[in-house]
Amino acid sequence: xxxxxxxxxxLVVDLDLLDANIARMAAAWPGTRLRPHxxxxxxxxxxQRLAAAGHTAFCAATRREIAGLAAAGLGHxxxxxxxxxxxxxxxxxxxxxxxxxxxxxxxxxxTIEVAARAGVAEVLIDVNVGMPRCGCAPxxxxxxxxxxxxxxxGVRGVMGYEGHLMAEPVDRAAKVEAAMALxxxxxxxxxxxxxxxxxxxxxxxxxxxxELQAGSFTLMDTHYDAAGVGFAKALSLHTTVLSVNAIGxxxxxxxxLKALGMDHGDPAIDxxxxxxxxxxxxxxxxxxGAPLPGIGDRVRIWPAHVDPTVAYHERLWVTQGDQVxxxxxxxxxxx
Amino acid sequence: xxxxxxxxxxLVVDLDLLDANIARMAAAWPGTRLRPHxxxxxxxxxxQRLAAAGHTAFCAATRREIAGLAAAGLGHxxxxxxxxxxxxxxxxxxxxxxxxxxxxxxxxxxTIEVAARAGVAEVLIDVNVGMPRCGCAPxxxxxxxxxxxxxxxGVRGVMGYEGHLMAEPVDRAAKVEAAMALxxxxxxxxxxxxxxxxxxxxxxxxxxxxELQAGSFTLMDTHYDAAGVGFAKALSLHTTVLSVNAIGxxxxxxxxLKALGMDHGDPAIDxxxxxxxxxxxxxxxxxxGAPLPGIGDRVRIWPAHVDPTVAYHERLWVTQGDQVxxxxxxxxxxx
Numbered sequence: 182x183x184x185x186x187x188x189x190x191x192l193v194v195d196l197d198l199l200d201a202n203i204a205r206m207a208a209a210w211p212g213t214r215l216r217p218h219x220x221x222x223x224x225x226x227x228x229q230r231l232a233a234a235g236h237t238a239f240c241a242a243t244r245r246e247i248a249g250l251a252a253a254g255l256g257h258x259x260x261x262x263x264x265x266x267x268x269x270x271x272x273x274x275x276x277x278x279x280x281x282x283x284x285x286x287x288x289x290x291x292t293i294e295v296a297a298r299a300g301v302a303e304v305l306i307d308v309n310v311g312m313p314r315c316g317c318a319p320x321x322x323x324x325x326x327x328x329x330x331x332x333x334x335g336v337r338g339v340m341g342y343e344g345h346l347m348a349e350p351v352d353r354a355a356k357v358e359a360a361m362a363l364x365x366x367x368x369x370x371x372x373x374x375x376x377x378x379x380x381x382x383x384x385x386x387x388x389x390x391x392e393l394q395a396g397s398f399t400l401m402d403t404h405y406d407a408a409g410v411g412f413a414k415a416l417s418l419h420t421t422v423l424s425v426n427a428i429g430x431x432x433x434x435x436x437x438l439k440a441l442g443m444d445h446g447d448p449a450i451d452x453x454x455x456x457x458x459x460x461x462x463x464x465x466x467x468x469x470g471a472p473l474p475g476i477g478d479r480v481r482i483w484p485a486h487v488d489p490t491v492a493y494h495e496r497l498w499v500t501q502g503d504q505v506x507x508x509x510x511x512x513x514x515x516x
Numbered sequence: 517x518x519x520x521x522x523x524x525x526x527l528v529v530d531l532d533l534l535d536a537n538i539a540r541m542a543a544a545w546p547g548t549r550l551r552p553h554x555x556x557x558x559x560x561x562x563x564q565r566l567a568a569a570g571h572t573a574f575c576a577a578t579r580r581e582i583a584g585l586a587a588a589g590l591g592h593x594x595x596x597x598x599x600x601x602x603x604x605x606x607x608x609x610x611x612x613x614x615x616x617x618x619x620x621x622x623x624x625x626x627t628i629e630v631a632a633r634a635g636v637a638e639v640l641i642d643v644n645v646g647m648p649r650c651g652c653a654p655x656x657x658x659x660x661x662x663x664x665x666x667x668x669x670g671v672r673g674v675m676g677y678e679g680h681l682m683a684e685p686v687d688r689a690a691k692v693e694a695a696m697a698l699x700x701x702x703x704x705x706x707x708x709x710x711x712x713x714x715x716x717x718x719x720x721x722x723x724x725x726x727e728l729q730a731g732s733f734t735l736m737d738t739h740y741d742a743a744g745v746g747f748a749k750a751l752s753l754h755t756t757v758l759s760v761n762a763i764g765x766x767x768x769x770x771x772x773l774k775a776l777g778m779d780h781g782d783p784a785i786d787x788x789x790x791x792x793x794x795x796x797x798x799x800x801x802x803x804x805g806a807p808l809p810g811i812g813d814r815v816r817i818w819p820a821h822v823d824p825t826v827a828y829h830e831r832l833w834v835t836q837g838d839q840v841x842x843x844x845x846x847x848x849x850x851x
Contacts, residue, residue: 242795266812492828
């Protein structure tokens with residue numbers, strides 16, 4: 182099948198660009214120095230491609246992601262980089278994947294207690310390094326590690342996500358260094374082999390973590406592209422023009438709010454100005470007086486934020502040139 | 517099961533409020549005067565409840581929605597209120613639902629040709645009434661109706677969606693009247709029994725359509741609530757607090773960008789200030805010095821936009837008081 186025969190809206194991965202992104206990242210963060218974050222792409226097929234490139238340890242944000250990775254034979258070393266307070270579901274996850282190595286983030290006595298009762302074997306102490314979200318104060322990390330060990334949990338080290346710096350335009354490297362100083366101070370108190378953190382936005386500035394939690398670099402989006410992180414946009418939404426208003430100067434294509442994560446604003450179309458997205462439409466005009474695409478023409482939309490875009494779709498269409506090679510289920514959706 | 521035993525994040529429908537919304541709308545738009553738009557809720561179970569209240573004609577935005585309604589025995593009178601240029605998939609839809617009455621919107625010679633070749637029996641002429649999207653110019657509607665009839669299509673009338681006025685704060689009624697004057701002028705040229713349009717935002721100001729295409733009124737969101745449309749917020753995202761930062765004054769709960777449509781901005785939490793949403797988290801502080809919810813506490817989030825919120829979820833949990841009564845699959849997702 183050719184790309185232009187795909188039923189639209191279709192979320193499309195350019196395999197050559199994906200592979201180039203993986204190779205570029207692997208050159209800097211080889212093997213398990215990279216712990217790919219599957220939340221960006223939610224596909225075990227894409228995770229398999231990363232594993233084949235040597236990245237056999239994964240990071241995830243939900244139980245469903247961890248369970249799916251384990252079921253797909255990717256349970257060598259899984260990190261649930263998120264707090265869990267639902268003990269029953271955590272216990273079901275652990276007992277349902279007896280062959281997987283599952284490490285869970287904890288940041289409080291409560292989450293340590295939940296992990297211990299659920300049969301979790303190993304944890305990381307999640308440290309707040311400046312972004313208001315989860316994570317303990319750096320100075321509390323040692324106390325929590327001690328508590329975790331007293332409850333029988335293995336403590337592998339620390340994690341801390343400098344998410345507030347991923348697209349930081351001013352002095353990113355210096356700010357990352359300051360954030361990581363907090364994480365390293367916590368690591369001194371905690372011990373263990375792992376200092377986990379970072380992401381696509383700090384892959385070339387974070388020299389302090391032992392493993393990088395990046396995922397968006399695989400597929401990319403306009404937000405990370407504008408931040409200049411150096412990877413190629415391998416993901417696009419292919420749509421078809423349904424209606425043209427020649428007098429008004431706009432066209433309407435068939436992908437919208439239910440196919441695109443919108444928290445980073447409107448998506449982009451090459452050579453065009455996007456007016457807005459509706460539930461099932463994107464309305465746009467052409468820049469510089471270029472002719473409007475006609476009814477039935479294909480239009481490629483660049484998502485502004487990869488993670489919540491992929492989460493809307495059942496599948497990724499894998500393409501090379503103008504050919505469709507494969508279909509990867511987005512099999513890690515939901516919770 | 518009680519609500520507070522639901523695995524979170526959980527999208528929850530308050531059945532009493534839903535039923536009150538349906539009753540309120542039915543009093544103004546009884547029976548097939550209302551053509552509920554299923555794009556807002558994407559659930560045949562919820563559609564069945566509307567059908568039981570007398571609303572047996574439905575409106576949809578995608579082929580998948582139409583096919584699902586037909587398969588659920590709700591094919592009495594279905595309107596695909598959207599343009600289609602993929603003839604193969606349209607033909608499959610029509611041939612796959614031989615017992616359903618399916619009417620399709622057309623706004624161009626191209627979409628008329630696709631409909632005729634796909635075996636569509638009936639169409640509505642889609643008219644632009646002021647919002648830049650699909651729809652022909654009002655003065656072209658008669659010519660298109662003639663073309664459609666010449667191709668063997670039954671023309672049931674016109675549709676025109678005044679979507680740009682749904683939350684219009686100034687002179688909404690007068691602006692709706694002006695938009696509908698365009699639609700009525702087109703109807704004069706087209707003929708047929710149907711003048712279809714309107715939505716939740718104009719349910720009490722649009723006196724000109726023969727049937728109202730409203731769907732959001734069933735579940736509502738903070739955007740329509742702020743517009744003062746008069747229905748109750750029956751939909752909320754139930755979450756659990758995962759982490760509390762007492763010094764910083766924020767809590768983090770377990771529902772975020774992959775559980776909430778974000779194009780209308782951040783969601784709301786009663787008595788709280790939402791700081792931001794991340795992929796799997798919402799971070800907030802309390803207003804007026806109220807105590808922060810603790811780890812494990814439940815937090816109810818009000819979505820800002822119902823349609824793209826529901827589209828992220830596999831199911832709606834149906835509740836009454838603090839009890840969970842049922843689980844409705846969101847079975848009309850995708851395309």
